[in-house]
Amino acid sequence: MKNPYEVLGLKEGASVEEIKKAYRELVKKYHPDRYRDNPLSDLAEEKLREINEAYDYLMKNMNNNQQKQQQQQQYQYQRQHQGQSTGSGYYGGYSANSDYVYQIKMLIQNGNFIQAQRMLDAMPVRDATWNYLQGLLFLKRGWYERANAHLRRAVEMDPSNMEYRDALSRVNTQYNAYRYNPNFYGAGYRQGPDMCQICGTLWCADSICECLGGDLISCC
Amino acid sequence: MFGYITPDKPELKIWEFEVFRGYYCGVCRAMAKKAGHRGRFVLTYDCAFLALLMDSLEDGPVSGKQRRCLFHPLKKRYIVDSNSAVEYASDINILLSYYNLKDKWQDERNLLGPAGMAVLKKGYGKVKKKYPELAAEIERELSRLHELERRKCDSIDEASEPFARMMQTVFQQARASERIGKVLGWIGYNLGKWIYILDAYDDIEDNIKNGSYNPLVVQYRYESSEGVNSFRERIKEKAEFILIYSLSELEKAFSLLDIRKNKSILDNIIYRGLLVRTRNVLQMGADCHEKSV
Numbered sequence: 026m027k028n029p030y031e032v033l034g035l036k037e038g039a040s041v042e043e044i045k046k047a048y049r050e051l052v053k054k055y056h057p058d059r060y061r062d063n064p065l066s067d068l069a070e071e072k073l074r075e076i077n078e079a080y081d082y083l084m085k086n087m088n089n090n091q092q093k094q095q096q097q098q099q100y101q102y103q104r105q106h107q108g109q110s111t112g113s114g115y116y117g118g119y120s121a122n123s124d125y126v127y128q129i130k131m132l133i134q135n136g137n138f139i140q141a142q143r144m145l146d147a148m149p150v151r152d153a154t155w156n157y158l159q160g161l162l163f164l165k166r167g168w169y170e171r172a173n174a175h176l177r178r179a180v181e182m183d184p185s186n187m188e189y190r191d192a193l194s195r196v197n198t199q200y201n202a203y204r205y206n207p208n209f210y211g212a213g214y215r216q217g218p219d220m221c222q223i224c225g226t227l228w229c230a231d232s233i234c235e236c237l238g239g240d241l242i243s244c245c
Numbered sequence: 246m247f248g249y250i251t252p253d254k255p256e257l258k259i260w261e262f263e264v265f266r267g268y269y270c271g272v273c274r275a276m277a278k279k280a281g282h283r284g285r286f287v288l289t290y291d292c293a294f295l296a297l298l299m300d301s302l303e304d305g306p307v308s309g310k311q312r313r314c315l316f317h318p319l320k321k322r323y324i325v326d327s328n329s330a331v332e333y334a335s336d337i338n339i340l341l342s343y344y345n346l347k348d349k350w351q352d353e354r355n356l357l358g359p360a361g362m363a364v365l366k367k368g369y370g371k372v373k374k375k376y377p378e379l380a381a382e383i384e385r386e387l388s389r390l391h392e393l394e395r396r397k398c399d400s401i402d403e404a405s406e407p408f409a410r411m412m413q414t415v416f417q418q419a420r421a422s423e424r425i426g427k428v429l430g431w432i433g434y435n436l437g438k439w440i441y442i443l444d445a446y447d448d449i450e451d452n453i454k455n456g457s458y459n460p461l462v463v464q465y466r467y468e469s470s471e472g473v474n475s476f477r478e479r480i481k482e483k484a485e486f487i488l489i490y491s492l493s494e495l496e497k498a499f500s501l502l503d504i505r506k507n508k509s510i511l512d513n514i515i516y517r518g519l520l521v522r523t524r525n526v527l528q529m530g531a532d533c534h535e536k537s538v
Contacts, residue, residue: 054500063494065431068424068501167409167434168402169490170483200486203493208516 029079041087048080062164062195064136126154133162153183161192172196247444248290249526250436252510253517261510263323267309268300269293271325274314275335278327280368282315287342287361291440292334294514298432299330299419301507330419336372337415340380343369344387352457379418386411394458401487404460405441412437428501435495439488439519446484447526449477481527488523495519 030037033047053059055076060069125144132141141162148155160175173196179189204210231241252265273288300307309325325331343365350358362369373380390407398404416433417426445461450473452459465480499515 060497063431063497065428065498065501068428069497072501163402167438167491167494168406169438169487170402171400173486173490196490199493200490203496204489204520206496206516208512209520 027075027079029082032075032079033083044080044083044087048076051076058195059199062161062192064165126158129158130161133158133165136165138162138166153179153186153189156182157186157189157192164192164196247440249440249443249522250291250294250514251518251522252513253521256517257510257513261513264307264309264325264507265293265297265510267307267323267325268297268331270312270314270322271309271327271331272296272335272338273316274324275327275331276338276368277315279335279371280339280365283364284339284368285316287338287346287365289338289342291436292338292341295337295416295419296325296331296334297507298429298511299333300325300328301504301511302420302425302502303328303330304505307506333419336375339365339368340372340376340383341415344383348387376418379414382414383411386414397458397463398460399463401442401445401460401464405438405445408441409434409437412440425502428498431498432495435491435498439491439495439523442484442487442491443523443526446477446488449473485523485527488527489520492519492523 030039033039033044033051035043035047039047052073055069055073057066057070057073060066063069125148129141129144132138132144141158145155145159145162156175157179160172160179163169163172163175176189176193176196180186180193183189227242228245231245234241252262254262257265269288269290272292273285276288277285307325308328309323311321312324313321314324343362346358346361346365348358349355350362386407390404393404393407413430413434416436417430419429420426442461445459449459449461451457452462453467453473453476461480461484462476465476465483467476471479496515499511504511
């Protein structure tokens with residue numbers, strides 16, 4: 026087993042609070058939901074397992090009362106997660122759930138794109154289900170423009186289907202999460218007020234002061 | 246490779262900038278050894294990034310020295326010592342530049358092409374011998390790309406596929422381990438996609454002027470009545486979606502890597518540098534290629 030502190034990105038001897046915080050962050054980062062339409066989902070699973078083991082190990086060796094509660098929370102993550110890996114949690118489809126559709130879903134999940142595409146091409150109707158599956162396939166292949174178009178089409182054709190909506194909203198969530206990531210957004214030199222804003226604000230403040238008989242900047 | 250991959254410089258610490266530049270110079274030195282001093286002119290940032298990323302997966306500190314070089318003789322600067330990552334990146338740089346120059350000649354009859362090829366010929370021969378399969382794979386993808394360009398492919402996804410696949414191969418081959426190779430491959434694939442589409446957006450104006458192929462112009466049906474700028478504005482959001490979604494996939498793969506050093510520099514590139522670059526190209530179009538450090 027790797028050094029559990031290292032796995033959680035902590036220094037040796039970190040406090041319980043620090044461990045919990047790091048653990049929560051990492052679970053968010055490697056959560057199966059975040060890697061659902063990504064070809065590397067199995068590796069994310071491995072990573073999460075490692076994190077769980079490290080956390081478990083550290084918590085076992087910490088004598089504190091909250092431990093039990095924490096572990097329960099953690100097993101929930103694991104459970105969810107195991108459900109996902111067997112495939113039962115993934116596409117518990119409520120759509121046209123014929124064997125044929127299920128087969129295509131499985132092929133996409135296992136990265137067998139050629140076979141999946143062949144079966145899609147053979148489908149007689151281009152309905153919402155077809156668009157949804159085609160969208161998923163493109164998403165996993167890295168053809169994002171078409172993936173997005175097909176998923177939208179699926180939602181348009183069958184607006185009441187939550188499965189299709191979920192897929193589309195996952196795409197948008199991921200897009201926004203990266204685009205407005207905290208490292209980039211709201212941090213750094215770009216977000217501060219520029220010279221114009223500063224001068225304008227000062228001038229306004231000065232004018233208001235003068236209206237009320239005071240003075241903020243004496244030279245103007 | 247076009248040199249789009251750079252850190253967001255104002256946000257770097259000074260030592261971070263020097264280390265990044267150290268990798269850039271390290272790749273440059275390695276190229277000079279293989280292709281001679283004249284072979285250095287094709288150095289790109291993208292390969293500096295490749296060296297930085299690969300080396301950051303290795304244990305141990307960064308090793309480098311303050312050295313003088315031909316191009317900056319007045320002041321010593323920090324240059325990373327040659328190691329397997331730097332060597333690989335310089336090989337790739339030579340290989341891809343050679344093909345790029347070949348394209349220039351074939352597509353535009355640009356005289357830079359044969360001149361550059363003559364300079365790189367020796368180095369290219371060596372590299373090709375070293376990685377025959379990789380070179381063959383790259384050539385296959387490039388000929389697919391030519392085929393798509395020739396028949397004026399009207400899907401940006403399809404048109405960007407060969408270049409993305411080529412980059413996938415380049416990144417995947419960098420490490421022997423299959424597990425890491427897969428992650429690196431996905432980083433490469435999405436970087437390739439991003440570079441290709443960003444470059445296409447960057448070139449809209451030129452391509453429209455001289456009537457050469459551009460996947461965005463074909464897919465989104467440019468009408469000569471609407472003017473270049475309003476066309477760029479019209480498809481901006483669509484291009485932005487593909488670009489940023491590719492980067493978000495890249496970020497996921499990057500999260501799975503076990504980074505041993507230079508984490509802050511890599512984070513700057515992945516979480517800021519690429520986004521800043523995307524925004525600059527989308528907002529201003531051309532003329533935002535940075536000069537070398």
